[in-house]
Amino acid sequence: MGINGKSYIVGIYEHPCRAALDKTLPQLHAEIAKGALADAGLSKDDVDAYFCAGDAPGLGPINMIEYMGLNNVRHMDSTETGGSSYIVHVNHAAQAIAAGHCNVALITLAGRPVADAKEGKPVRYYNQQAPDFPFEMPYGPNVTNMYAMCAMRHMYEYGTTSEQLAWIKVAASHHAQHNEQARLRDVVTVEDVVNSPMIADPLHRLDCCVITDGGGGIVMVSPEVAKSLKRTRVKVL
Incomplete structure (x- = not known):
């Protein structure tokens, strides 16, 4: 399915925290979601699709949807590709919007490796389920x-x-x-x-990549929603 021009990025947010000693992982996701939605001029009630990867606690998007009170979600995605997960989510969100599965997609990525290390938590391996x-x-x-x-x-x-x-x-x-x-x-x-x-x-x-806490969020919407928002938007090609 072609996605060219069928969705727009209307909100972004980068969490300012670089050492989240006073924040939990769900809290980081929630603050990122709030910031991205505020930038887009939307509320959590407008969100009908949510995307996050293995960095989210518990069952990933299922737990975070409940935690953040995203009561209108009808599409979710937990694709895990490590640090590039959010890039894959942009593509998947564009496909979901183009297919009519959703109109407002929220993507969040968060982590607290610095805080975890200071708290003595063990290193988390993303590929523990891999056969090798x-x-x-x-x-x-x-x-x-x-x-x-x-x-x-x-x-x-x-x-x-x-x-x-x-x-x-x-x-x-x-x-x-x-x-x-x-x-x-x-x-x-x-x-x-x-x-x-x-x-x-x-x-x-x-x-080598710099290790920091924090994260970021992206809000993507359908062309119809994008036209209703009085703000700059970026077309997804």
Whole structure:
């Protein structure tokens, strides 16, 4: 089914928290939902579709729908693809709206890994249900060294260099200049990245994702709802 131009992003929200020592995970999701809906000029009663991944507690969207009082939801999605889940949810929300399953879709993503670590909670593995997990776990796999293997393979296949990968961090550091809530706002160079300590070959410390608490939300709507809102909207292509 084509989704081009059949839905719009009308609300977004980035939680300002970077260390949620005084907030629970459901609370983060709720505050993100409130912020995104406020930005869209909508209320929770307008929401008829909800999307969240494995970062939500309990049974994911089922528990969060009840917790947040989303009483009019008729479509939900709990697709889990790790940190890219919310990108997949944008696509799924666009498909659901285009198919007529919903008119106002709310997407939330939240986490408190910093707070969990300070509280001594064990590391959470997203792939515990994977069939290969029992065989790999004794060798200590984590996000960094698993991505390092992917990066090494990419270098082998395409001749990618560490200097080329470093530009990802360099670009991110420039983007941070436009976000007052960014945790790391110092501009870095390619040399800074490749000269930072090696964590898992070929990934250096500055190649690695920054771990923070917080999250974000997105509100997507049908063209009819979008036209009724007196605000800037972004068409999903």
